[in-house]
Amino acid sequence: MTETEPLAMQVHGIGKTFGHVEALADVSFSIRAGEVLAILGDNGAGKSTLIKILSGVYDADAGHLEVQGEKVDFHKPSDASDAGIATVYQDLALVDTRDVAANIFLGREFTRGPFVDRKRMYEEARAEIDKLSLKLPSVKVAVGLLSGGQRQAVAIVRAASLGSRIIIMDEPTAALGVTESARVMELAERLRDAGLAVVIISHNLQQIWPIADRFLVMRLGRVAGVREKSKTTVDGLIKLIMHGETTTEGN
Amino acid sequence: MITRITSRPLVAITAVITVGLLAGCASGAAGPDNSDKTGEWTAAEVLEGSDGRVAAPLFAVPRNVDAFEFAFLNPGLSVPTFKDWQTGVQDAADFYGVKITQTDLDLKYENALTAYGTVAVKSPVIVGSGAGAANAALLAGVEADGAKLVLIDQDLEGAPSFGVDNATTGEIGGEFLSESAQARIDDDWAGKNVVYVGISAASCEPCDVRVQKGGEVVAEKLGLESKPGFLLPDPGTADQAQIVFTDYLTAHPNDVFVILGFGDGAAVGALNALKAADRLDDAVVGSLGGDISGRAALRDPSNATTFVGALDFNPYQEGWNWIEAAIATQLGESFAEYDASTVLTPENVDEFYPND
Amino acid sequence: MTTIITPVTASARRRRFFDVALDYGLYGTLVALIIFFSIASPYFLTPRNLTNIALAVAVTGILAAGFTAALIAGQVDISIGATLGVTAVVVATLNEKLGVPWPLAALIAVLVGLIVGLVNSLLVVGFAINSLIATLAMSVVLRGAALILAGGQTTSMTDTGLQLAVNSRPLGIPTPVILLLGVFAIGWVLLTRARVGFHVYAVGANPSAALRAGIPTRKIFVGVFITSGLLASIGGLISAGQAGGGGPTFGDGIEFQVLAAVLLAGFGLQGGTGRFERALVGVVLVGVLLNGLVLLGVDAYYQYLARGVVFVLAVVLAALATRKASR
Numbered sequence: 001m002t003e004t005e006p007l008a009m010q011v012h013g014i015g016k017t018f019g020h021v022e023a024l025a026d027v028s029f030s031i032r033a034g035e036v037l038a039i040l041g042d043n044g045a046g047k048s049t050l051i052k053i054l055s056g057v058y059d060a061d062a063g064h065l066e067v068q069g070e071k072v073d074f075h076k077p078s079d080a081s082d083a084g085i086a087t088v089y090q091d092l093a094l095v096d097t098r099d100v101a102a103n104i105f106l107g108r109e110f111t112r113g114p115f116v117d118r119k120r121m122y123e124e125a126r127a128e129i130d131k132l133s134l135k136l137p138s139v140k141v142a143v144g145l146l147s148g149g150q151r152q153a154v155a156i157v158r159a160a161s162l163g164s165r166i167i168i169m170d171e172p173t174a175a176l177g178v179t180e181s182a183r184v185m186e187l188a189e190r191l192r193d194a195g196l197a198v199v200i201i202s203h204n205l206q207q208i209w210p211i212a213d214r215f216l217v218m219r220l221g222r223v224a225g226v227r228e229k230s231k232t233t234v235d236g237l238i239k240l241i242m243h244g245e246t247t248t249e250g251n
Numbered sequence: 252m253i254t255r256i257t258s259r260p261l262v263a264i265t266a267v268i269t270v271g272l273l274a275g276c277a278s279g280a281a282g283p284d285n286s287d288k289t290g291e292w293t294a295a296e297v298l299e300g301s302d303g304r305v306a307a308p309l310f311a312v313p314r315n316v317d318a319f320e321f322a323f324l325n326p327g328l329s330v331p332t333f334k335d336w337q338t339g340v341q342d343a344a345d346f347y348g349v350k351i352t353q354t355d356l357d358l359k360y361e362n363a364l365t366a367y368g369t370v371a372v373k374s375p376v377i378v379g380s381g382a383g384a385a386n387a388a389l390l391a392g393v394e395a396d397g398a399k400l401v402l403i404d405q406d407l408e409g410a411p412s413f414g415v416d417n418a419t420t421g422e423i424g425g426e427f428l429s430e431s432a433q434a435r436i437d438d439d440w441a442g443k444n445v446v447y448v449g450i451s452a453a454s455c456e457p458c459d460v461r462v463q464k465g466g467e468v469v470a471e472k473l474g475l476e477s478k479p480g481f482l483l484p485d486p487g488t489a490d491q492a493q494i495v496f497t498d499y500l501t502a503h504p505n506d507v508f509v510i511l512g513f514g515d516g517a518a519v520g521a522l523n524a525l526k527a528a529d530r531l532d533d534a535v536v537g538s539l540g541g542d543i544s545g546r547a548a549l550r551d552p553s554n555a556t557t558f559v560g561a562l563d564f565n566p567y568q569e570g571w572n573w574i575e576a577a578i579a580t581q582l583g584e585s586f587a588e589y590d591a592s593t594v595l596t597p598e599n600v601d602e603f604y605p606n607d
Numbered sequence: 608m609t610t611i612i613t614p615v616t617a618s619a620r621r622r623r624f625f626d627v628a629l630d631y632g633l634y635g636t637l638v639a640l641i642i643f644f645s646i647a648s649p650y651f652l653t654p655r656n657l658t659n660i661a662l663a664v665a666v667t668g669i670l671a672a673g674f675t676a677a678l679i680a681g682q683v684d685i686s687i688g689a690t691l692g693v694t695a696v697v698v699a700t701l702n703e704k705l706g707v708p709w710p711l712a713a714l715i716a717v718l719v720g721l722i723v724g725l726v727n728s729l730l731v732v733g734f735a736i737n738s739l740i741a742t743l744a745m746s747v748v749l750r751g752a753a754l755i756l757a758g759g760q761t762t763s764m765t766d767t768g769l770q771l772a773v774n775s776r777p778l779g780i781p782t783p784v785i786l787l788l789g790v791f792a793i794g795w796v797l798l799t800r801a802r803v804g805f806h807v808y809a810v811g812a813n814p815s816a817a818l819r820a821g822i823p824t825r826k827i828f829v830g831v832f833i834t835s836g837l838l839a840s841i842g843g844l845i846s847a848g849q850a851g852g853g854g855p856t857f858g859d860g861i862e863f864q865v866l867a868a869v870l871l872a873g874f875g876l877q878g879g880t881g882r883f884e885r886a887l888v889g890v891v892l893v894g895v896l897l898n899g900l901v902l903l904g905v906d907a908y909y910q911y912l913a914r915g916v917v918f919v920l921a922v923v924l925a926a927l928a929t930r931k932a933s934r
Binding site for chain 1: 800802805808813815816817819820821879880
């Protein structure tokens with residue numbers, strides 16, 4: 001499940017500085033297909049900055065990235081998505097006034113000549129949703145009218161439908177209640193089972209523990225440690241988050 | 252529940268509009284009928300019928316005139332002169348027994364043609380406007396419908412008109428100002444530098460013509476060497492004119508001024524500026540228009556030696572005269588020239604306007 | 608294993624009622640006015656009068672089309688009135704004072720709108736200035752330019768070519784009306800059926816989401832400003848044709864009429880939402896109201912009041928639309 005799976009992405013020595021603040025330093029880890037990697041850390045640990053570098057919003061000041069074994073250079077978000085990395089941000093980046101289908105295919109609408117092929121958009125949207133065994137009542141509803149969990153689902157469906165190999169989710173359950181959070185986590189598992197690499201940033205260890213396979217703990221801009229689930233505990237992770245690497249409990 | 256909440260204000264506003272429309276409709280009059288009258292209206296009757304405001308009819312209107320359908324495109328009711336036009340037009344229409352539809356261009360002269368289109372459904376035989384609001388396209392549109400265009404205070408080729416000619420009024424203003432100025436030059440202004448200042452208004456071409464002509468007359472009569480100065484307050488209201496002229500005063504601490512305002516507002520603004528700077532003795536001021544604000548300034552004793560005259564346009568009479576000119580044109584007759592040569596002064600203003 | 612996600616909530620149903628209420632409000636008021644005026648005046652429902660209404664709203668409507676397109680993209684362009692004025696002055700000056708044949712003069716004048724659009728987009732996209740502020744500043748500059756170019760006067764065109772063209776009625780329909788309908792037809796197709804229209808709505812509703820989805824947001828902004836400027840210029844040509852000349856005060860204040868009509872039509876100022884064709888309905892509604900009031904001989908001051916009431920109605924509807932659009 002882990003060492004034997006192909007490497008979806010390799011992160012080598014990433015660093016990022018904003019003015020005098022070193023937001024990230026010497027960050028290295030790997031992301032594997034068919035696994036859920038949880039990124040943990042307190043506020044200010046550098047999780048958001050790391051995600052933005054992986055998704056092409058920021059340029060790294062040091063280090064490099066490899067996707068499927070090949071070195072890549074991201075200068076804008078479309079570079080990352082072209083390389084197969086889809087990101088679902090905390091604000092979901094949805095257009096509330098447009099319907100579900102329009103949001104799933106935002107920026108890559110199906111056309112017949114110069115016109116949008118709405119029929120096909122609805123059909124394909126329905127297909128993508130069914131692929132993930134989701135039940136959304138209608139693809140013609142404006143996204144702004146959906147519940148938090150449904151909106152999250154639409155954002156994830158969009159990421160999945162991009163044909164990406166890696167899906168990164170930034171705090172997907174932060175604004176959701178217990179039931180809807182559980183359902184989003186189920187969705188993440190389904191993506192993993194379909195062979196994608198799923199990376200989830202979370203500050204809710206209890207919620208992410210059941211579904212994650214590996215945990216990357218960030219602390220003060222550096223990697224505090226990487227743990228396989230089988231080789232650690234919730235308490236162990238908490239200690240790592242708060243105090244950094246103090247024991248040799250390791251990968 | 253929400254549907255009810257949102258529809259209530261809509262219903263309320265619709266009700267208000269409906270009531271307002273019905274109230275406004277009540278202002279429409281029934282058709283007049285003159286068929287059993289004979290002879291023509293005399294000047295004395297017109298004077299009485301207009302409460303003493305119209306001393307000179309342009310045409311002796313027959314008493315049994317048909318209830319013609321006329322239309323008037325008022326340049327902008329926000330301007331007192333044009334508001335007086337509207338009142339004069341309406342009163343004359345009621346007096347003589349003709350029908351009039353008036354509409355307000357609100358100073359958007361480019362809409363003249365479409366405004367005509369709106370009133371054209373009533374098939375008016377004579378259409379009026381003036382003061383620069385009419386244009387060749389309007390004339391073409393009116394004539395295409397077989398009607399005629401008659402204008403006040405505007406020269407447009409192909410359209411009969413009357414009223415104040417901007418150049419002439421400017422010259423008259425220059426004349427009476429020069430007279431007063433000369434008296435001062437012979438007296439306390441001896442040895443001082445005399446400057447002409449014309450106060451026009453931004454984007455008002457007729458206004459520019461008036462003060463320019465006035466400047467030419469003053470320069471000639473007083474032998475001024477310096478080029479006349481022009482100020483363009485925007486808009487040409489008294490308060491803006493005061494601001495602009497105050498700055499001008501500051502820039503000319505040692506000069507004396509001969510000032511012509513395109514209208515009464517400009518002159519009043521200059522007077523207020525002079526008062527504030529305690530330099531009323533440094534100027535003689537004149538205006539073109541003679542509206543209520545100008546007459547008030549003439550009556551003000553503190554202006555006595557400074558404000559020397561206001562040329563009386565008598566816009567109410569212009570409005571009234573328009574109906575007469577329209578009737579004359581419709582009957583194929585000609586109408587008289589408009590006489591705007593009365594200069595109101597502090598001495599005679601109460602004689603001409605006893606009812607202010 | 609299928610996941611059942613909670614169904615559409617009650618608040619969603621409520622919001623659909625808002626949409627319906629706004630719809631009925633706008634079209635309902637228009638129909639009510641038409642019925643009222645038809646009964647109250649024998650002149651109202653005549654072909655000539657209906658054509659007049661269309662003519663009277665043509666320029667405002669064409670400007671509203673451009674304004675609405677920009678508004679949907681989240682931008683406010685209030686330089687449209689000044690652009691109209693400058694265009695009218697340019698075409699009249701070129702033709703009358705420089706002897707340029709009127710079709711060429713018209714073409715050059717329309718380029719003015721294009722340039723204005725480009726400058727607006729430079730200010731908003733390049734320098735990140737809020738569109739309201741940027742276009743307000745531009746409108747002041749353009750008014751000044753028009754006044755200088757025109758010497759403060761209206762330039763009459765003795766060559767009646769443009770006048771005849773603008774006032775012509777191919778197939779009995781006045782040219783400005785054909786242009787108005789054409790502009791709205793093309794705009795409607797582009798905004799509701801073409802891909803670029805989808806993107807304009809997305810950019811207006813959530814520019815960062817659009818950017819992240821790979822939509823060229825800058826190009827969209829440039830596009831809508833150019834469209835708004837070009838349409839304002841076309842409005843300027845029509846005005847010049849209708850007036851037989853061009854003056855620096857043309858179009859002064861027309862942006863408020865456009866704004867009132869667009870707000871009345873339920874467009875929120877935040878962008879990304881609103882049915883494009885409603886802008887035309889809003890413009891027509893105001894035109895019907897004013898036309899009816901003149902035909903009924905309503906006192907001019909009551910007409911002002913009616914305009915004011917319509918504006919208040921517009922503002923209230925805009926507030927409702929904004930509340931509906933925000934979550």
